[in-house]
Amino acid sequence: MALMRTIRLAFDKCLGSRRPPSTVFDRPPSTRPEAGSVDGGIRRLRSRFAAALAGALFSAPAIAQDEPLETPAPERGPSGVYRGVYVCNQGLTGATLRFCEEEGRLEVGFRFYAVDENPELPTGLCYLAGDYDPVARYISAEGAGWGSRPGENWIIAPFRGVFDESFQSFSGMVTSPGCSFISLQRIADDDPRAPECGPVIG
Secondary structure (H helix, E strand, O other): OHHHHHHHHHHHHHHHHHOOOOOOOOOOOOOOOOOOHHHHHHHHHHHHHHHHHHHHHHHOOOOOOOOOOOOOOOOOOOOEEEEEEEEEOOEEEEEEEEEEEEOOEEEEEEEEEOEOOEOOOOOEEEEEEEEEEOOOOEEEEEEEEEEEOOOOOOOOOOEEEEEOOOOOEEEEEEOOOOOOEEEEEEEOOOOOOOOOOOOOOO
16 A cells, blocks of 8 residues: 555656546646647656656555574474384394483383284383484493392393484394394374383493
8 A cells, every 4th residue: 555655656757737527637728739749748747746756665664574583493302202113132132212312311211012013022111321422313222220120030231322313212232142223203192102211320
């Protein structure tokens, strides 16, 4: 609406006194214009209008715009609950882990259990602690204590690995003799099998 008013004012300004209330051209109604005079008048009128419009637009106050502020993306990190499998001497084993990271220090609650491919496994719970590198998204964790140990022959195997860029998956290696990979996917923090991160030694 403001732009239309500016254009109308510019148009009125360029016409000035040359536009009587009831006529378009400043000449007697009975006068026949010479050839080319109407076109020349229109061109002059257009030139005046363009100059007046440019002056009006450049002198018009700027229109304030409320530009939306960019909302910073929330920082992501490894803290959360992940579920998947790993392989050690007992075979393929299910696992639900909770990672708790703060300023590069990592604590892990590690619950393991049977899977369909290996249904005779017991359930157990252990805790690990280690370090987290936020640049490489790399962790290294060592055993810190038991919550529920299935038997004396069970040990806490250390592991290491990396998170993907969105912290929705983790891939790594269990670094104990007879063990190999560990693969996890992020799940809801309130999963019923999710352990707590502590207690942690050291």
